[in-house]
Amino acid sequence: MLRDDDELLAWMVLSRAPRLDVSTLSRAFRDLNSTSAARLLHDAGAALQSAPLPPAAQRFLAGACASDAERAWLRHPHHHVVPFVDERYPRLLRDCSAAPVALYVSGDPAVLNDPQLSIVGSRNPTAAGRETAFEFARNLAACGLCITSGLADGIDSAAHRGAIEAPGITIAVLGSGIDVIYPQHNRRLALEIEKHGAMLSEFPLGTPPRAKNFPRRNNTIATLSLGTLVIEAAVRSGSLITARLAGEHNRELFAIPGSIHNPLSRGCHELIRNGAKLTETTADILSELNFSGFAHPSPNLGSEASGPADFGAGMDKGHKILLDALGFDPADLDALVVRTGLQPQTVSSMMLILELEGHVQAAPGGRYSRVCRSRSEG
């Protein structure tokens, strides 16, 4: 595809205009019998004045032009502007109300129409939650689903990483400008995502990560995807908002259940009560989406259905007893003393070793939870 930079720069200007979306701009294009942003802006000043655009957009666009920063950004070969008239613009997004007129993409814009599953959840998950996100993303990406998320810490990052590990495709949707990576420490992850899919934003360059942008970002994540999987989310959280939006767009909703003692299970349980599909394995998702996928050579895929690994193989017998006593729910040292009949001192020092060896994780409130590692790591 030949890039007409003047046209793309005009789209970048249009995407900065207030109150402009796919439906209002479509109407103007229909009236003008053209789909050229450049013509709308420059070649036909009179046309712009007569176009049925919202007054605020019209005022903004009169005399507006691309900035130096926009020109510089567009020069990079991995940077793309995808207007809604481009066939690479996501079909699922174009059909929804208030769809952005153009998307900023860094990476491969061809993936935007891939079948996607969004994975969202807490920014502060348990170790087990993070691993579940990684494993589900890795296996589903290996089956050909693109994993879409929001580049946040916790579940989001783990999902992106899992998809990259597969190796598969992943998309990060930002609540800031495409040139503003947030959180900043995810800059390296963002570069990896670019190589394995795309970074995506609907906000003009330089837009800071304002709180008011995130509902729109969440809506885009929910809209782009065939379904949304929620892994560990508090009852009042952005993840549940994304899930609600996915439901409103008639997308499938999946939620992972968990211990009734884990506060981050509450959000998922609420979703399940309200009709989200209780999800134990990736097969639950693939079958619900009727997604046959394609055979992707992954050594881990075959072992997915067989359940948990043999945790603690080769471990000292006492440690194994303690790990069995811990089970799959967080527990404090007192509970472990009662369950094992061991001395508190003994339990305490054994837990320290199990923690150092990566078998358990200390959680706030003096509780421990088991670390369920994947077979490839175990």
Add this chain to the structure above:
Amino acid sequence: MLRDDDELLAWMVLSRAPRLDVSTLSRAFRDLNSTSAARLLHDAGAALQSAPLPPAAQRFLAGACASDAERAWLRHPHHHVVPFVDERYPRLLRDCSAAPVALYVSGDPAVLNDPQLSIVGSRNPTAAGRETAFEFARNLAACGLCITSGLADGIDSAAHRGAIEAPGITIAVLGSGIDVIYPQHNRRLALEIEKHGAMLSEFPLGTPPRAKNFPRRNNTIATLSLGTLVIEAAVRSGSLITARLAGEHNRELFAIPGSIHNPLSRGCHELIRNGAKLTETTADILSELNFSGFAHPSPNLGSEASGPADFGAGMDKGHKILLDALGFDPADLDALVVRTGLQPQTVSSMMLILELEGHVQAAPGGRYSRVCRSRSEG
């Protein structure tokens, strides 16, 4: 109540007869214009011959008499035989098909008509599962629900122990004769259950714990209870059979979710997918059962943060509305649904509780009438 031991011994003989249940024996009693087992057996040998009983039962009963073991067992003051014509026989059991003609009880037969929740689950649960069973049973028993289970190891035993700890009421339903405690190491627990409720069996004395008896035992557990709570169960397990039976009897089904890495969560997750109520707290159960409970002097009640606030305030507001809607003339459920605007399911379960609490009485034709008790009885 005066005990007529000859009559009770005759019931013990009847309960040994093959192919005899409440419905066949009712028919015979109606024809003979009597509800006396002793008269059926001894005073009226001719009556027995002319009674419309199944041939196998008739052959067995001709000349059958109580054994020395039965006489010895009945002599114990805590041992009771509760025939279906006795008002202490559980109403919920009497209404189901193939109900046993008499029950063997050791403990207090008055508890058999208490509103009950059955708690069932794995014989080999995780430590957390065992603690969940104990805590749920303790809190629900403190709210006035009788906890019914099967005296098995694991979840069953933990549930009985929790109810005893409350202190509340608990019933153990056996798959063996009332004089055959299985598993044997639960003999001490059985004695505690006798003191805090009842041990119950429908099988003749000396019946060993045969595998073929357990489906009947499970059916009785499911039938006796307003609802069944499943805590940790494998996908193919007796607990799921009990749950299925509870569903067939239109009882409420509750299941505790858990980690997807815990194989014993699978059964509960399957139940939730099929419509069981995902249960995180005891409040989930109390509200679903519309169970107002009663003020039970328990030091633990206050610490149940998630439970309903106001047990001591007498009758639940919803129950009052329903009782007002019933008025003083018999009415059927449809009429009550129209009068209250409540869901049919809700009205049905609330009426069951009002019936068990003695506020209303079921009349022929599916109609209910109010029981106007004096204050001194209330």
